Amino acid sequence: MTNILLRLIDFIRELAFSISSEVDCNVNIMGDGGEIIASTSIERIGTIHEGAKRIMSGEVFEIAISAEDAHKLRGAKPGYNMSIMYENKVIGVIGISGEPIIVKPIARIACSFIVSQIKQYMKNELINKTIVEIMSSIQQVAEDVQQQATASQKQASKLNILSENAETIKSKLNNTNKILYFIKEIADQTNLLGLNAAIEAARAGENGRGFTVVANEIRKLSKDSSNSVAQINATLKDFNNYITLITNTIVDVSKNSYSFWQSMEGIAKEMEIIKKNMINIH
Structure with a gap:
């Protein structure tokens, strides 16, 4: 002591x-x-x-x-x-x-002053120790928050890229739909051409038999093309719906991740302010 x-x-x-x-x-x-x-x-x-x-x-x-x-x-x-x-x-x-009778009261008062100063010193020591412990805890929390904020930022960036990729796929699907529409138009025109050929073959009678076979093949090709376009279109429509659902989900998660990242950034800044204030107190 x-x-x-x-x-x-x-x-x-x-x-x-x-x-x-x-x-x-x-x-x-x-x-x-x-x-x-x-x-x-x-x-x-x-x-x-x-x-x-x-x-x-x-x-x-x-x-x-x-x-x-x-x-x-x-x-x-x-x-x-x-x-x-x-x-x-x-x-x-x-x-x-x-003389003891004179200096004894002075000694007692001096002892009281010294003990009072010791108590204040010990109190300050305890406060300083507590502040150091709090600062250490704050530092650890601040580091954890910063790590979470960084991870959230990276996650938000990745989700943003996924969202952009999904939008690109949707755009390509739309272009595919345009091509299918163009193919369907050709199939319709081919079917009309086959129908006209069949009419002309009927008019030609016996001489138009060969032409009739060709006309039937043209119409069959047109029908097959139309059926294929319909099947592909239905499949792409379902695929487009799935992509839209996934894209919307990614966008929502991305927004939440970005909001979470912003919140974590805000918390990290607040922790830095608290740490600085604790240093000033210390």
């Missing part, structure tokens, strides 16, 4: 000098093993304070030495040393020179 005091060393040093300037006394702050980590007597920093050592070991909670006691004890000086408590643990010692 002394590490906390070391992290607050600037505050502790400033507090020690503030107390010293107000009451004209020497102030020491001790950590593990009674080592002086801050003092208004700079030369004492890094040395061991025996009284603080006893307090840190749990031997005593406080040590008060009056002027009378100091006179009796060889080398001792009047002063008051008390433990700095945080979460029911002794994390340090504050010592102030002077």
